[in-house]
Amino acid sequence: MVTVARRLVRPGADIAFANTGSGARAVLLTHGAGLDHTMFDAQAAALTQHGYRTIVWDMRGHGQSTLAPGTRFTASDALDDLAALMDECQVDGPVLVGHSLGGNLTQAFVRAHADRVSGHIVVDSTWNAGSLTGRERLALRLAAPALALIPARVLPSQMARASAVTPHAIARAAAVFARMPKRTFLDVWRATVSFVAPEPGYHPTVPLGLVRGAQDRTGNIATAMPRWARAEGITEHVIRDAGHIVTWDAPDATSHALLQILSQWGLET
Structure with a gap:
Protein backbone atom coordinates (compact mmCIF):
# COMPACT_ATOMS: atom_id res chain seq x y z
CA MET A 1 0.00 0.00 0.00
CA VAL A 2 1.31 3.45 -0.96
CA THR A 3 1.36 6.04 1.83
CA VAL A 4 0.50 9.55 0.64
CA ALA A 5 2.76 11.27 3.15
CA ARG A 6 3.56 14.38 1.15
CA ARG A 7 1.37 17.50 1.10
CA LEU A 8 0.79 20.20 -1.50
CA VAL A 9 -0.86 23.35 -0.16
CA ARG A 10 -3.45 24.69 -2.58
CA PRO A 11 -6.07 27.47 -2.38
CA GLY A 12 -8.86 25.98 -0.30
CA ALA A 13 -7.29 22.55 0.03
CA ASP A 14 -4.28 20.49 1.06
CA ILE A 15 -3.44 17.73 -1.43
CA ALA A 16 -1.99 14.42 -0.20
CA PHE A 17 0.25 12.59 -2.65
CA ALA A 18 3.09 10.13 -3.08
CA ASN A 19 5.88 10.17 -5.64
CA THR A 20 7.52 6.74 -5.74
CA GLY A 21 10.40 5.37 -7.76
CA SER A 22 13.09 7.04 -9.81
CA GLY A 23 12.43 5.76 -13.31
CA ALA A 24 12.69 8.04 -16.32
CA ARG A 25 9.09 7.22 -17.28
CA ALA A 26 6.43 8.63 -14.95
CA VAL A 27 2.83 7.48 -14.57
CA LEU A 28 0.38 9.68 -12.65
CA LEU A 29 -2.80 7.94 -11.46
CA THR A 30 -6.03 9.80 -10.62
CA HIS A 31 -8.84 8.04 -8.78
CA GLY A 32 -12.60 8.20 -9.24
CA ALA A 33 -15.35 10.15 -7.48
CA GLY A 34 -15.69 9.37 -3.79
CA LEU A 35 -12.66 7.07 -3.84
CA ASP A 36 -8.99 7.72 -3.10
CA HIS A 37 -5.49 6.71 -4.13
CA THR A 38 -5.84 3.25 -2.57
CA MET A 39 -7.90 2.11 -5.54
CA PHE A 40 -4.57 1.99 -7.40
CA ASP A 41 -2.56 0.11 -4.74
CA ALA A 42 -1.98 -2.94 -6.93
CA GLN A 43 -1.33 -0.95 -10.09
CA ALA A 44 1.09 1.46 -8.40
CA ALA A 45 3.04 -1.49 -7.01
CA ALA A 46 3.19 -3.19 -10.41
CA LEU A 47 4.28 -0.02 -12.18
CA THR A 48 6.98 0.67 -9.60
CA GLN A 49 8.23 -2.92 -9.82
CA HIS A 50 8.55 -2.50 -13.58
CA GLY A 51 10.72 0.58 -13.14
CA TYR A 52 8.21 3.40 -13.58
CA ARG A 53 8.13 6.49 -11.43
CA THR A 54 4.62 6.36 -9.98
CA ILE A 55 2.60 9.29 -8.63
CA VAL A 56 -0.70 8.85 -6.81
CA TRP A 57 -2.80 11.48 -5.08
CA ASP A 58 -6.09 12.13 -3.34
CA MET A 59 -8.16 14.79 -5.05
CA ARG A 60 -9.30 17.64 -2.81
CA GLY A 61 -12.00 16.49 -0.42
CA HIS A 62 -11.08 12.83 -0.98
CA GLY A 63 -9.05 10.46 1.15
CA GLN A 64 -6.37 12.32 3.08
CA SER A 65 -6.74 15.55 1.09
CA THR A 66 -8.74 18.30 2.73
CA LEU A 67 -11.19 21.00 1.74
CA ALA A 68 -11.16 24.25 3.70
CA PRO A 69 -14.40 25.09 5.54
CA GLY A 70 -16.86 26.66 3.12
CA THR A 71 -14.93 25.49 0.06
CA ARG A 72 -16.81 23.32 -2.43
CA PHE A 73 -15.38 20.85 -4.91
CA THR A 74 -15.28 22.18 -8.48
CA ALA A 75 -13.97 20.83 -11.75
CA SER A 76 -11.77 23.87 -12.36
CA ASP A 77 -10.09 23.57 -8.96
CA ALA A 78 -9.40 19.87 -9.53
CA LEU A 79 -7.82 20.65 -12.91
CA ASP A 80 -5.64 23.34 -11.35
CA ASP A 81 -4.64 20.91 -8.58
CA LEU A 82 -3.49 18.36 -11.16
CA ALA A 83 -1.35 20.96 -12.93
CA ALA A 84 0.11 22.10 -9.61
CA LEU A 85 0.87 18.52 -8.60
CA MET A 86 2.81 17.97 -11.81
CA ASP A 87 4.76 21.15 -11.13
CA GLU A 88 5.45 20.09 -7.54
CA CYS A 89 6.72 16.68 -8.66
CA GLN A 90 8.75 18.27 -11.45
CA VAL A 91 7.48 15.59 -13.78
CA ASP A 92 8.06 15.94 -17.51
CA GLY A 93 5.64 14.27 -19.91
CA PRO A 94 3.99 11.70 -17.65
CA VAL A 95 1.41 9.19 -18.76
CA LEU A 96 -1.88 10.13 -17.11
CA VAL A 97 -4.13 7.32 -15.90
CA GLY A 98 -7.62 8.34 -14.78
CA HIS A 99 -10.51 6.30 -13.43
CA SER A 100 -14.13 7.50 -13.73
CA LEU A 101 -14.06 11.16 -12.58
CA GLY A 102 -10.28 10.88 -12.78
CA GLY A 103 -10.68 9.90 -16.43
CA ASN A 104 -12.96 12.84 -17.13
CA LEU A 105 -10.49 15.13 -15.37
CA THR A 106 -7.48 13.83 -17.28
CA GLN A 107 -9.35 14.01 -20.60
CA ALA A 108 -9.96 17.70 -19.94
CA PHE A 109 -6.32 18.18 -18.93
CA VAL A 110 -5.05 16.50 -22.09
CA ARG A 111 -7.45 18.63 -24.16
CA ALA A 112 -5.94 21.80 -22.67
CA HIS A 113 -2.32 20.72 -22.09
CA ALA A 114 -1.42 17.96 -24.54
CA ASP A 115 2.15 19.24 -24.59
CA ARG A 116 2.56 18.30 -20.92
CA VAL A 117 1.79 14.58 -21.24
CA SER A 118 3.15 11.65 -23.25
CA GLY A 119 0.09 9.40 -23.11
CA HIS A 120 -3.33 8.98 -21.57
CA ILE A 121 -5.08 5.87 -20.25
CA VAL A 122 -8.77 6.16 -19.37
CA VAL A 123 -10.23 3.53 -17.03
CA ASP A 124 -14.00 3.05 -16.74
CA SER A 125 -14.87 6.62 -17.64
CA THR A 126 -17.22 8.06 -20.21
CA TRP A 127 -16.02 9.89 -23.31
CA ASN A 128 -16.05 13.63 -22.61
CA ALA A 129 -16.18 14.67 -26.26
CA GLY A 130 -18.41 11.86 -27.53
CA SER A 131 -21.90 12.42 -28.86
CA LEU A 132 -24.82 11.72 -26.54
CA THR A 133 -28.25 10.31 -27.23
CA GLY A 134 -31.30 12.11 -25.90
CA ARG A 135 -31.65 9.47 -23.22
CA GLU A 136 -28.01 9.90 -22.17
CA ARG A 137 -28.40 13.68 -21.91
CA LEU A 138 -31.48 13.23 -19.75
CA ALA A 139 -29.70 10.71 -17.52
CA LEU A 140 -26.84 13.16 -16.96
CA ARG A 141 -29.25 15.93 -15.96
CA LEU A 142 -31.18 13.70 -13.58
CA HIS A 168 -14.06 -7.77 -1.36
CA ALA A 169 -14.29 -4.82 -3.75
CA ILE A 170 -17.86 -4.00 -2.69
CA ALA A 171 -16.88 -3.95 0.98
CA ARG A 172 -13.79 -1.87 0.31
CA ALA A 173 -15.71 0.61 -1.84
CA ALA A 174 -18.49 1.01 0.73
CA ALA A 175 -15.95 1.81 3.44
CA VAL A 176 -14.25 4.48 1.32
CA PHE A 177 -17.49 6.01 0.03
CA ALA A 178 -18.75 6.32 3.62
CA ARG A 179 -15.93 8.72 4.50
CA MET A 180 -17.23 11.49 2.23
CA PRO A 181 -20.15 13.68 3.35
CA LYS A 182 -23.12 13.41 1.03
CA ARG A 183 -23.09 17.12 0.22
CA THR A 184 -19.48 16.92 -0.89
CA PHE A 185 -20.19 13.86 -3.01
CA LEU A 186 -23.02 15.67 -4.79
CA ASP A 187 -20.63 18.53 -5.60
CA VAL A 188 -18.10 15.98 -6.87
CA TRP A 189 -20.76 14.37 -9.03
CA ARG A 190 -21.80 17.71 -10.52
CA ALA A 191 -18.16 18.38 -11.35
CA THR A 192 -17.94 14.99 -13.04
CA VAL A 193 -20.96 15.72 -15.22
CA SER A 194 -19.59 19.15 -16.13
CA PHE A 195 -16.64 17.55 -17.93
CA VAL A 196 -18.94 15.83 -20.43
CA ALA A 197 -19.10 18.23 -23.39
CA PRO A 198 -19.64 16.66 -26.83
CA GLU A 199 -17.17 17.97 -29.39
CA PRO A 200 -17.57 16.19 -32.74
CA GLY A 201 -14.32 15.78 -34.61
CA TYR A 202 -12.02 16.23 -31.62
CA HIS A 203 -9.20 13.69 -31.41
CA PRO A 204 -6.47 13.70 -28.75
CA THR A 205 -2.97 14.34 -30.02
CA VAL A 206 -1.29 11.96 -27.55
CA PRO A 207 -1.55 8.15 -27.43
CA LEU A 208 -4.80 6.93 -25.86
CA GLY A 209 -5.53 3.68 -24.04
CA LEU A 210 -8.97 2.52 -22.90
CA VAL A 211 -9.69 0.03 -20.11
CA ARG A 212 -13.04 -1.02 -18.62
CA GLY A 213 -14.61 -3.78 -16.60
CA ALA A 214 -16.81 -6.08 -18.67
CA GLN A 215 -19.58 -5.75 -16.08
CA ASP A 216 -19.43 -1.97 -15.68
CA ARG A 217 -23.05 -0.77 -15.87
CA THR A 218 -22.56 2.75 -14.53
CA GLY A 219 -23.73 5.57 -16.76
CA ASN A 220 -23.10 5.01 -20.47
CA ILE A 221 -19.55 3.68 -20.14
CA ALA A 222 -20.38 0.22 -21.54
CA THR A 223 -21.60 1.80 -24.79
CA ALA A 224 -19.56 5.01 -24.94
CA MET A 225 -16.14 3.42 -24.56
CA PRO A 226 -16.56 0.99 -27.49
CA ARG A 227 -17.73 3.93 -29.65
CA TRP A 228 -14.71 5.90 -28.52
CA ALA A 229 -12.34 3.06 -29.37
CA ARG A 230 -13.81 2.78 -32.87
CA ALA A 231 -13.57 6.54 -33.40
CA GLU A 232 -9.87 6.49 -32.46
CA GLY A 233 -9.08 3.24 -34.27
CA ILE A 234 -7.81 1.51 -31.13
CA THR A 235 -8.72 -1.62 -29.18
CA GLU A 236 -10.18 -1.23 -25.72
CA HIS A 237 -8.99 -3.55 -22.98
CA VAL A 238 -12.06 -5.20 -21.45
CA ILE A 239 -11.40 -6.92 -18.13
CA ARG A 240 -13.46 -10.03 -17.41
CA ASP A 241 -15.37 -10.47 -14.15
CA ALA A 242 -14.97 -6.82 -13.20
CA GLY A 243 -17.29 -3.87 -12.76
CA HIS A 244 -16.73 -0.13 -12.56
CA ILE A 245 -13.97 -0.29 -9.95
CA VAL A 246 -11.96 -2.63 -12.11
CA THR A 247 -8.76 -2.04 -10.13
CA TRP A 248 -10.28 -3.73 -7.07
CA ASP A 249 -12.44 -6.32 -8.84
CA ALA A 250 -9.53 -7.55 -10.99
CA PRO A 251 -6.29 -5.93 -9.80
CA ASP A 252 -3.82 -8.21 -11.57
CA ALA A 253 -5.62 -8.10 -14.91
CA THR A 254 -5.88 -4.31 -14.71
CA SER A 255 -2.19 -3.95 -13.90
CA HIS A 256 -1.37 -6.20 -16.85
CA ALA A 257 -3.52 -4.07 -19.16
CA LEU A 258 -1.77 -0.86 -18.10
CA LEU A 259 1.68 -2.38 -18.57
CA GLN A 260 0.66 -3.82 -21.94
CA ILE A 261 -0.54 -0.43 -23.18
CA LEU A 262 2.68 1.27 -22.06
CA SER A 263 4.70 -1.44 -23.80
CA GLN A 264 2.70 -1.06 -27.01
CA TRP A 265 3.49 2.64 -26.99
CA GLY A 266 7.19 1.91 -26.59
CA LEU A 267 7.23 3.51 -23.15
CA GLU A 268 9.02 0.74 -21.31
CA THR A 269 11.51 1.81 -18.67
Missing part, protein backbone atom coordinates in the same frame (compact mmCIF):
# COMPACT_ATOMS: atom_id res chain seq x y z
CA ALA A 143 -28.26 11.90 -11.94
CA ALA A 144 -27.43 14.47 -9.24
CA PRO A 145 -31.09 15.10 -8.28
CA ALA A 146 -31.63 11.33 -8.08
CA LEU A 147 -28.59 10.85 -5.86
CA ALA A 148 -29.80 13.69 -3.63
CA LEU A 149 -32.95 11.68 -2.86
CA ILE A 150 -31.01 8.69 -1.49
CA PRO A 151 -30.58 8.84 2.31
CA ALA A 152 -26.99 9.51 3.34
CA ARG A 153 -26.89 6.39 5.53
CA VAL A 154 -27.51 4.04 2.59
CA LEU A 155 -25.80 5.95 -0.23
CA PRO A 156 -22.30 4.44 0.29
CA SER A 157 -23.53 0.84 0.18
CA GLN A 158 -25.73 1.49 -2.85
CA MET A 159 -22.88 3.12 -4.73
CA ALA A 160 -20.54 0.28 -3.78
CA ARG A 161 -22.91 -2.38 -5.09
CA ALA A 162 -23.35 -0.41 -8.31
CA SER A 163 -19.60 0.05 -8.72
CA ALA A 164 -18.06 -3.34 -7.92
CA VAL A 165 -18.94 -7.01 -8.40
CA THR A 166 -16.66 -8.97 -6.07
CA PRO A 167 -17.49 -9.09 -2.33
